[in-house]
Amino acid sequence: MTDVKLLAYLSTFLTEERQQRFHSVLAQRTKHFAVAVEDVYQLHNTSAVMRSCDVFGIQDLHVIEERNSKRIDREIAMGAQKWVDVHRYHNVMDCIQTLKAQNYQIVATTPHTNETLLADFDYTKKSCFFFGRETEGLSDTVMNNADCFLKIPMAGFTESLNISVSAAIILQQVTDRLRGSDLNWQLSEAEKLELNLKWIKKTIKNHQAIIARYYEQK
Numbered sequence: 068m069t070d071v072k073l074l075a076y077l078s079t080f081l082t083e084e085r086q087q088r089f090h091s092v093l094a095q096r097t098k099h100f101a102v103a104v105e106d107v108y109q110l111h112n113t114s115a116v117m118r119s120c121d122v123f124g125i126q127d128l129h130v131i132e133e134r135n136s137k138r139i140d141r142e143i144a145m146g147a148q149k150w151v152d153v154h155r156y157h158n159v160m161d162c163i164q165t166l167k168a169q170n171y172q173i174v175a176t177t178p179h180t181n182e183t184l185l186a187d188f189d190y191t192k193k194s195c196f197f198f199g200r201e202t203e204g205l206s207d208t209v210m211n212n213a214d215c216f217l218k219i220p221m222a223g224f225t226e227s228l229n230i231s232v233s234a235a236i237i238l239q240q241v242t243d244r245l246r247g248s249d250l251n252w253q254l255s256e257a258e259k260l261e262l263n264l265k266w267i268k269k270t271i272k273n274h275q276a277i278i279a280r281y282y283e284q285k
């Protein structure tokens with residue numbers, strides 16, 4: 068449970084404008100959708116996907132690193148690493164099982180399956196969109212455990228998009244439809260408080276010392 072009094076105290080270290088910015092962004096955040104990237108080799112692709120998550124209000128990014136393990140490119144992420152929660156896995160089934168336990172359907176994004184075109188996707192279902200390696204796509208493990216397959220329609224000779232571009236296109240469309248719906252897609256009040264405190268801690272320099280003094284004074 069979030070210490071509301073601590074949150075209020077730490078908020079005094081932010082400008083009023085910054086506090087309002089946090090509140091407005093929190094109001095647009097969602098866990099109805101999540102994103103997973105599987106063994107993406109090019110570091111800038113994962114970083115760009117993270118940036119898209121932040122831009123479109125997706126709070127959770129799941130990074131599977133069975134083969135490739137790299138740090139986020141801060142220049143590409145443009146600070147998104149501070150605002151998006153990154154969950155790392157060394158095994159793809161661990162990721163899939165974790166998401167299914169949270170009632171997410173596994174959505175495999177692929178240009179090779181015609182089951183569901185983006186315009187026809189059922190955005191009402193709690194979903195995690197999986198994006199695969201640049202050259203190989205998603206693994207057989209993801210494809211065999213997917214609840215549905217999602218395809219971006221293409222009209223040119225090229226049969227696939229860069230994964231960061233695909234993620235941006237998909238997230239823009241599904242979040243736009245979600246926010247225009249009557250679904251309860253926003254974070255709970257408890258989740259907003261927890262996330263607000265986390266963001267404030269990442270914003271304030273030496274927040275550990277400030278928090279220690281706060282509890283000493285109490």
